[in-house]
Amino acid sequence: MDRRRDVNRAGLVDIIAGARPNFMKIAPIIRAIQQRQAGGSALRYRLVHTGQHYDARMSGDFFTQLGIPEPDVNLEVGSGTQAEQTAGIMTKYERLLLDARSDLCLVVGDVTSTMACAIAAQKLRVPVAHVEAGIRSGDWAMPEEINRLVTDAITNWFFTTSEVANANLRGAGVAPERLFFVGNTMIDTLLANLGRLRPPPFWNDAGLQPGGYFVMTLHRPANVDDAAGFARLIEAVGRATRGLPVVFPVHPRTAKTLAALPQRPAGLLTVDPQPYLEFNHLVRHARGVITDSGGVTEETTVLGVPCVTLRDTTERPETVTVGTNELIGTDPAALEPALARLFAGQWKKGAIPPLWDGHTGERIAEILERLLVRPGQADTPAAGSGGAAAGS
Ligand code: UD1
Numbered sequence: 001m002d003r004r005r006d007v008n009r010a011g012l013v014d015i016i017a018g019a020r021p022n023f024m025k026i027a028p029i030i031r032a033i034q035q036r037q038a039g040g041s042a043l044r045y046r047l048v049h050t051g052q053h054y055d056a057r058m059s060g061d062f063f064t065q066l067g068i069p070e071p072d073v074n075l076e077v078g079s080g081t082q083a084e085q086t087a088g089i090m091t092k093y094e095r096l097l098l099d100a101r102s103d104l105c106l107v108v109g110d111v112t113s114t115m116a117c118a119i120a121a122q123k124l125r126v127p128v129a130h131v132e133a134g135i136r137s138g139d140w141a142m143p144e145e146i147n148r149l150v151t152d153a154i155t156n157w158f159f160t161t162s163e164v165a166n167a168n169l170r171g172a173g174v175a176p177e178r179l180f181f182v183g184n185t186m187i188d189t190l191l192a193n194l195g196r197l198r199p200p201p202f203w204n205d206a207g208l209q210p211g212g213y214f215v216m217t218l219h220r221p222a223n224v225d226d227a228a229g230f231a232r233l234i235e236a237v238g239r240a241t242r243g244l245p246v247v248f249p250v251h252p253r254t255a256k257t258l259a260a261l262p263q264r265p266a267g268l269l270t271v272d273p274q275p276y277l278e279f280n281h282l283v284r285h286a287r288g289v290i291t292d293s294g295g296v297t298e299e300t301t302v303l304g305v306p307c308v309t310l311r312d313t314t315e316r317p318e319t320v321t322v323g324t325n326e327l328i329g330t331d332p333a334a335l336e337p338a339l340a341r342l343f344a345g346q347w348k349k350g351a352i353p354p355l356w357d358g359h360t361g362e363r364i365a366e367i368l369e370r371l372l373v374r375p376g377q378a379d380t381p382a383a384g385s386g387g388a389a390a391g392s
Contacts, residue, residue: 011373013045013129014102014121017071018052018089018113021186021295023062024276025108025131028188028361030068036365042373043365046102050089050113051076055252061275066189082112082143089116097124103372104129107151108185110315115147122154129371131185131364133158134165134174135315141222144294148315157371159364162318162353182363183355186295187302191358193277200278206245206269210285214241219251220292222330223310230257233310236332237290238265240339246290247282249274288342290335297325302356306347308338324350 013033017026026047033045049071053059062068073096077088089112097120105121107114108131118128130151137145152158158174160166161184169179199208206213216237218224223233237246248270250258258270274282283289283299288306291297294316300307301323309327319325324347328334341347 016117018050019111024189027066032361032365057273094120110144127156129157130155131159134169137313137315183360187356197281213245216290240335
């Protein structure tokens with residue numbers, strides 16, 4: 001379906017998605033907009049897939065499982081360096097906006113597509129809303145941190161997941177009326193799908209039992225790009241997990257380094273990137289999770305599953321202060337003592353952060369409607385100067 005014909009109607013929101021962690025964040029927003037439309041709302045959306053992730057296992061499977069409609073537009077940018085992807089997305093999204101302008105560009109998370117579309121939109125004076133705004137790791141070696149800083153510097157409306165994010169944005173000078181503490185759309189998706197989670201096809205053959213295995217995900221350049229360091233890390237995982245199976249869905253970036261490993265620990269079960277329902281089934285029933293992802297630490301927090309993060313920093317501190325996550329740094333030697341505490345039954349229990357309640361998408365759609373569609377009239381918001389300074 002081509003929704004470009006709607007472009008001159010007020011209330012058209014471009015929803016941008018490009019890479020795997022975006023898809024679970026947009027699903028509840030789209031559903032909430034559809035619900036408002038069913039109730040007569042004039043709010044409209046155009047789903048723009050940038051094509052940053054294009055494999056079925058990194059993209060298509062998520063659309064199918066989460067009931068996300070086919071994108072209205074696919075920019076098909078594909079793989080490349082950070083600058084190549086940024087430039088490709090900007091060029092193609094700018095062309096789309098010039099041909100068929102929208103009233104708001106809504107970006108989510110911190111991937112290259114988030115930043116690239118925000119820049120292209122704002123330069124054409126299409127206002128930008130950022131979902132998951134304000135979080136900061138402070139680590140400029142992560143491309144995601146650069147994406148967060150740039151995006152928030154030119155965002156008009158900020159939808160946040162935590163009080164820490166609110167404080168970061170207030171500290172950067174964001175006016176209170178531009179800041180909406182709405183909660184976490186990724187958790188909306190998790191809670192909406194809890195009853196649908198299902199074991200992957202290899203569950204029985206691998207002899208997996210609830211509480212009898214670990215799940216591991218690794219894809220940060222700092223952990224996976226150097227072959228020797230990666231080999232040490234995998235060896236340490238083998239020791240620290242004491243012979244329990246370690247289910248390891250391998251990200252495409254990690255597959256390249258993994259292929260060159262001289263040997264693998266006996267318990268390591270390498271599998272393809274898993275679809276959403278299977279992955280979260282694995283996580284929900286795991287003894288513990290070892291990861292360098294940010295989003296996974298939010299899911300383990302809500303599922304109450306112990307999580308060890310192989311990073312020095314996190315942009316999601318509430319997963320540590322409130323949830324079940326612990327940062328142990330990138331030295332593999334830290335794994336064994338951390339998992340020893342887990343085996344000894346000494347892991348913290350954790351709690352669920354405020355507003356991670358399954359209703360964030362609805363709150364966002366309600367605010368979008370207020371911002372974009374006034375009763376009985378078609379209106380476009382005044383693009384403000386309210387972006388956050390980049391240095392928070
Ligand atoms: C991106 C995001 C990261 C997110 C991760 C989740 C940025 C800066 N990073 O990192 O925040 O956590 O996605 O997956 O946006 N590839 C495929 N098939 C695909 C997509 C990628 O084979 O469908 C390959 C690429 O060719 C490349 C590698 O995977 O070699 C990395 O992909 P890329 O999108 O550049 O970055 P990610 O490391 O996936």
